[in-house]
Amino acid sequence: MRKLGLIGGLSWTSTARYYEIINQAVHRALGGQHSAPLLIESLDFAEVARCATQEDWDCAAGQLIASAGRLQQAGAQSLLICANSMHRVYDQVQAQVDIPIIHIADVVGGRLKADGVEKAALIGTRNVMTEKFYRQRLVSHGVSLLPADMELAERIDRIVYDELTVGKVTKQSERFMKSELTDIAKQDVQAAVLACTELELIVDVKANVLPIYDCTHIHARAGVDFILG
Incomplete structure (x- = not known):
């Protein structure tokens, strides 16, 4: 198996889910006592969120670049950034590591x-x-997207940052x-497309009239594919 690095803490609640999904999948694939060879750097989300809130993306990129460098030095052969929103600085981080x-x-x-979803x-x-x-x-994969619903986006921001990132799950949400x-x-x-790594905590992805593509699970499974080669 190849060693995978996780840039986590973005938030810890979703990082725990990545760890669970990856290890469960490796165990199912290999059986016995097998688990995933992982390196995890769990950042202080308060510091990263402060950068994002202030729209200081260079600040956020600096923290993720430093984390990626440490994981590479420790032996990671590929990385996952365990947050959808932090992929805003993906290009800057990727440019600074060799994996x-x-x-x-x-x-x-x-x-x-692959599933033929066009919209x-x-x-x-x-x-x-x-x-x-x-x-x-x-869109580059041939998917057309509905226009952004700003009211929904603002409500999800409050749910995610006030509740889910601190492990709070409410019936109201x-x-x-x-x-x-x-x-x-x-x-x-x-x-x-459920493009927030914490939303799975309050959305039953299997019990909706519309097919739900949970980014956390899909991303984690891509990490499993890398580990297993």
């Missing part, structure tokens, strides 16, 4: 294309839903997301 960083939107876009709704925090860095990656996904399913789309 591949698996881009979350590329593996999600590839899965959509989808992108659901995530404000910068993921509205900025080009993520949308263009998906679960009901809100279920209602929103039900409304989205009535539009001219074939699927919804």
